[in-house]
Amino acid sequence: MGIPQINEELKISDYLYDPSRDIYASIRTIHPKVAEQILQAKASNRAISRSTVNMYTKYMTDGCWILNGQPIIFSDNVLIDGQHRLSACVKSRIPLEALVVEIGDRRAFRTLDQGKRRSGADVLGIDGYTNTSVLYSALCILEKIARDGELGYNQTGGSAKVTIPNHEIDSIVTKYPGIEESTKLARTFVKGLKTRVGPIAVLHYLLRQTELEYAPFGDKDASSFADQFMDTLATGMGLQKGDPILYFRNALIKRISEKEKTAPHYIIRGGILTWNNWIRNKKVTKFVLKADPRIPSVLKPL
16 A cells, blocks of 8 residues: 555645644745744744854855745744744845744644754765765865865864755765765774774875876776775784884874874874875874864875
């Protein structure tokens, strides 16, 4: 027995009304002055998040806000859900097109927003990508580097990256062809290092971008210096005194063994500096990472 084709049962209408459930729904354009009046009469509920209002305002001002099916909900003509969107409508002075729902039971407010917010990783999964948590983390770090040219020294968590809004993810991921392959390989690299996967994926991606003319992504017969570098860093196989990978690897292992948080800056900047020495066959006696947030250029293979 298949799923009923409910779209065949609906007739074209400007609204939907179900008297048995006491629910009325329609699509309306709410103008800023009307939004302001609604907010003045709203029910007393959660406090306004100014950061959320500012974020929505920017989306509306930038023309990124579209009708998405998320409703503005009223009960007894009093707003019970939608205050952030309406506040952004007022602040941006841009009319808001939205699904408006009127329900008869005020207790419905208690059940709103109990589910998990759709994350950037969720959006990537819907688009068919894999390793989405690592992929989203890597994209946020890459965008931080692209926009600022640096990563916060020794910073972890949200301060070490930018947050990509869900509506921008599709365009952002296309800016970094090959990043999904790097996220897949990163999981194998961290097995030997037991460190963070996202920064390792970014390091591999940045190194790999420098050698595409030597070994394009997907070319199984081509030798990849980046793959070799990362595999040696992860396993330690064949390392000898003077090899820059040896000292960077030892520094990472020491931090991990002492349970120090390893910031993306440490992995990515340290990895690039080590690569630049390694690709030029430069011998070193130790690994030193200065408190410089700038991400250096990656040297190409000779």
